[in-house]
Amino acid sequence: xxxxxxxxxxxxxxxxxxxxxxxxxxxxxxxxxxxxxxxxxxxxxxxxxxxxxxxxxxxxxxxxxxxxxxxxxxxxxxxxxxxxxxxxxxxxxxxxxxxxxxxxxxxxxxxxxxxxxxxxxxxxxxxxxxxxxxxxxxxxxxxxxxxxxxxxxxxxxxxxxxxxxxxxxxxxxxxxxxxxxxxxxxxxxxxxxxxxxxxxxxxxxxxxxxxxxx
Amino acid sequence: xxxxxxxxxxxxxxxxxxxxxxxxxxxxxxxxxxxxxxxxxxxxxxxxxxxxxxxxxxxxxxxxxxxxxxxxxxxxxxxxxxxxxxxxxxxxxxxxxxxxxxxxxxxxxxxxxxxxxxxxxxxxxxxxxxxxxxxxxxxxxxxxxxxxxxxxxxxxxxxxxxxxxxxxxxxxxxxxxxxxxxxxxxxxxxxxxxxxxxxxxxxxxxxxxxxxxx
DNA sequence: CCTACCGATCGGTAGG
DNA sequence: CCTACCGATCGGTAGG
Numbered sequence: 359x360x361x362x363x364x365x366x367x368x369x370x371x372x373x374x375x376x377x378x379x380x381x382x383x384x385x386x387x388x389x390x391x392x393x394x395x396x397x398x399x400x401x402x403x404x405x406x407x408x409x410x411x412x413x414x415x416x417x418x419x420x421x422x423x424x425x426x427x428x429x430x431x432x433x434x435x436x437x438x439x440x441x442x443x444x445x446x447x448x449x450x451x452x453x454x455x456x457x458x459x460x461x462x463x464x465x466x467x468x469x470x471x472x473x474x475x476x477x478x479x480x481x482x483x484x485x486x487x488x489x490x491x492x493x494x495x496x497x498x499x500x501x502x503x504x505x506x507x508x509x510x511x512x513x514x515x516x517x518x519x520x521x522x523x524x525x526x527x528x529x530x531x532x533x534x535x536x537x538x539x540x541x542x543x544x545x546x547x548x549x550x551x552x553x554x555x556x557x558x559x560x561x562x563x564x565x566x567x568x569x570x571x572x
Numbered sequence: 573x574x575x576x577x578x579x580x581x582x583x584x585x586x587x588x589x590x591x592x593x594x595x596x597x598x599x600x601x602x603x604x605x606x607x608x609x610x611x612x613x614x615x616x617x618x619x620x621x622x623x624x625x626x627x628x629x630x631x632x633x634x635x636x637x638x639x640x641x642x643x644x645x646x647x648x649x650x651x652x653x654x655x656x657x658x659x660x661x662x663x664x665x666x667x668x669x670x671x672x673x674x675x676x677x678x679x680x681x682x683x684x685x686x687x688x689x690x691x692x693x694x695x696x697x698x699x700x701x702x703x704x705x706x707x708x709x710x711x712x713x714x715x716x717x718x719x720x721x722x723x724x725x726x727x728x729x730x731x732x733x734x735x736x737x738x739x740x741x742x743x744x745x746x747x748x749x750x751x752x753x754x755x756x757x758x759x760x761x762x763x764x765x766x767x768x769x770x771x772x773x774x775x776x777x778x779x780x781x782x783x784x785x786x
Numbered sequence: 787c788c789t790a791c792c793g794a795t796c797g798g799t800a801g802g
Numbered sequence: 803c804c805t806a807c808c809g810a811t812c813g814g815t816a817g818g
Contacts, residue, residue: 403787406788
């Protein structure tokens with residue numbers, strides 16, 4: 359009957375802290391994620407919360423990691439069984455819309471990476487570095503899929519993969535803003551129309567997206 | 573020889589506070605804009621700083637207003653003498669790039685509206701409302717310019733102005749992220765290529781941007 | 787996992 | 803515009 363919990367119980371507690379921490383950070387940012395609030399909300403002591411992470415910065419990094427796992431599970435995993443190239447790319451893009459639109463419980467304040475990226479983009483340190491690293495990984499994956507699509511002839515030869523990924527990112531930043539700030543129900547459809555311009559039947563003939571070899 | 577300053581002096585002090593406050597908020601957000609830090613940086617007392625605004629929220633709103641004035645002066649004003657329609661729209665877009673790229677002194681952490689929008693988009697209250705109001709005003713102005721361009725035959729008939737403005741916004745969110753997070757020097761050129769796709773010679777034939785009257 | 791505590795900082799007020 | 807102060811909260815530690 360000691361207050362000391364088993365390893366498995368401790369792990370579950372840690373998961374609970376992280377899950378709620380991600381929700382808080384989604385709304386108030388990784389700075390707004392305070393140990394005191396977390397403790398109050400979960401009916402724990404501050405020391406009990408902090409003991410699982412050591413420092414606030416470690417907690418922030420853990421929240422980021424947890425959110426990355428959710429993103430991978432929600433956006434990447436469902437598309438993995440699709441054939442590489444345009445089909446998989448389109449599946450990822452559609453799942454990405456779903457991710458931003460529906461995960462209101464896990465991310466009540468919208469995508470945590472968008473929040474964290476803007477919050478830390480002008481600072482330095484481990485959190486900023488972690489955000490940058492994650493964004494780079496996803497860009498690389500998207501760009502690889504674009505290149506496969508080009509090789510398969512599903513996108514026009516000469517397509518600038520980085521340029522396309524850059525514009526895809528802009529489309530999703532716009533979607534997140536539209537959903538969070540204006541709660542606009544038409545935002546998903548606007549995003550799909552933007553995607554059609556980038557990936558759809560209209561795109562292949564578009565010279566601005568191909569490399570400037572002139 | 574009283575410590576009481578004249579009205580003009582008080583105004584100048586207020587401007588100094590606001591100028592530095594905008595710089596701080598650009599990096600650390602409108603929540604990170606604390607009265608104590610402002611006072612220390614400016615060699616004043618906290619009460620002296622707060623006296624100009626009353627509450628922190630009023631200070632945040634004043635910083636937002638000040639940033640809006642800078643945005644208008646930098647992005648809109650230089651384009652005002654251009655003929656309405658596509659020419660003015662293009663001038664605004666180019667000035668917008670300059671605004672994000674060069675104003676490192678006034679906005680060391682990037683565009684304050686992008687920061688504030690993401691910071692407050694999941695909350696409620698006067699600050700969030702002010703951010704939303706400003707974004708709506710700029711969108712309306714951009715959309716009006718698009719419609720003029722359509723009426724002049726500079727953009728294809730049937731162009732969905734809101735859709736175009738939505739995608740323009742995404743392009744600039746991407747630019748801000750690219751500059752702040754990765755300091756990418758090629759970001760401006762990527763943005764211009766995106767603009768070419770939306771506004772340039774390649775755009776008129778693009779069916780995805782016109783209304784779906786099917 | 788807890789209680790009890792630390793110094794620092796927060797926004798804000800009183801009074802001049 | 804200042805000094806002096808308020809209660810609340812911050813991240814974090816000691817000790818169990």
